[in-house]
Amino acid sequence: MTASGAHIEFRGVQKRYGAMTAVEHFDAVIEPGSFVTLLGSSGSGKTTLLNMLAGFIEPTAGDILLDGRSIVSLAPEARNIGMVFQNYSLFPHMSVAQNVAFPLAMRRVPKSESERMVADALAAVQLSALGKRMPRELSGGQQQRVAVARAISFGPRVLLMDEPLGALDLKLREALQFEIKRIQRSTGSTVVYVTHDQSEAMSMSDEIIILRDGKLVQRGSPKDVYDQPANAFVATFVGQSNTAAARRDGKVLSVPDWGLEIASEAGQDGQPCAAVALRPEKIRLATPDQPVAQAEASAAAIIENVQMFGNNLMVHLRLRSGKLLLAQQFRTAASDKDELFVIGAAVHARFHPEDLHLLND
Numbered sequence: 001m002t003a004s005g006a007h008i009e010f011r012g013v014q015k016r017y018g019a020m021t022a023v024e025h026f027d028a029v030i031e032p033g034s035f036v037t038l039l040g041s042s043g044s045g046k047t048t049l050l051n052m053l054a055g056f057i058e059p060t061a062g063d064i065l066l067d068g069r070s071i072v073s074l075a076p077e078a079r080n081i082g083m084v085f086q087n088y089s090l091f092p093h094m095s096v097a098q099n100v101a102f103p104l105a106m107r108r109v110p111k112s113e114s115e116r117m118v119a120d121a122l123a124a125v126q127l128s129a130l131g132k133r134m135p136r137e138l139s140g141g142q143q144q145r146v147a148v149a150r151a152i153s154f155g156p157r158v159l160l161m162d163e164p165l166g167a168l169d170l171k172l173r174e175a176l177q178f179e180i181k182r183i184q185r186s187t188g189s190t191v192v193y194v195t196h197d198q199s200e201a202m203s204m205s206d207e208i209i210i211l212r213d214g215k216l217v218q219r220g221s222p223k224d225v226y227d228q229p230a231n232a233f234v235a236t237f238v239g240q241s242n243t244a245a246a247r248r249d250g251k252v253l254s255v256p257d258w259g260l261e262i263a264s265e266a267g268q269d270g271q272p273c274a275a276v277a278l279r280p281e282k283i284r285l286a287t288p289d290q291p292v293a294q295a296e297a298s299a300a301a302i303i304e305n306v307q308m309f310g311n312n313l314m315v316h317l318r319l320r321s322g323k324l325l326l327a328q329q330f331r332t333a334a335s336d337k338d339e340l341f342v343i344g345a346a347v348h349a350r351f352h353p354e355d356l357h358l359l360n361d
């Protein structure tokens, strides 16, 4: 199971099905040993990209390189890539150990060596004791761990995972996210992970590639895509954001939906501004009589709903324009008693203009 990650490069990769383009001119370099996630909603082209890398689908155009060598004409088993699929794909008539040994048998690894590699892979997913079980005798989480063991048993330099935890409940998903990260660190392999779950992408990845309709929308670290969303789609897809149309006139940024005209230096250097985005956690609620801190923007609103999320609250605010604004507030002993969070209360939503993201679409 000793592996070190491969360098992956997509060059102008495209996949068409008749008139339908599933992946459009995709370029990306993935560094050895990194954990990169393809994030997008259903139909955005994630599985198609992964299957082209694995060799199950041939690109219509473009090239895919592993360590600088084109692999598009290589059969899947010649690519040294391990893959975990969303649906439990274990062979039902084989034991756990036989499943994990399967890729080794395909590669004609001698039996004694294969036994050692199977034992290592099962140890990595903490299932050493269950080698003799049949898949039907395992829970869903255990089955997916066996699928991971099978994908890493032959020491692949690239590990692909297509929504591997999609069918599991939240607690188990979080535990397995942690295990997958641990396995990746110990094997050093390059991981390309697919999910439609932005929180999973945020918590696991070194880098996230956001796809929409077969096109790359933004690429960056979890922090980058959260703090600097490229457009309104990313701002609302990764975490929550309030978005509104905006217009700049000299030093004033007008946001009509929020009834605000904000003196702001940001984006004056010719940067187009068609919209703004504001994270709910950047909004502070105040009673109307509290003085506005210097440089804060302030909009009057009525509390329409309060959602409880354990240690924080999501407050739904109705602005005078009729538009909704979401404000996340931490719960404190004071806020539990506070009349500020009562439905129907008149409040002011306040924020610092530098927390606005200016968007050009």
Ligand SMILES: Nc1ncnc2c1ncn2[C@@H]1O[C@H](COP(=O)(O)OP(=O)(O)O)[C@@H](O)[C@H]1O
Binding pocket: 017, 020, 021, 022, 040, 041, 042, 043, 044, 045, 046, 047, 048, 049
């Ligand atoms: N074999 C196929 N024939 C025709 N269209 C396909 C085929 N496979 C995928 N597609 C289409 O390509 C697009 C991307 O699919 P896919 O890569 O599976 O998306 P994702 O994994 O992000 O949900 C979708 O619109 C899908 O319907």
Ligand SMILES: [Mg+2]
Binding pocket: 046, 047, 048
């Ligand atoms: Mg898919």
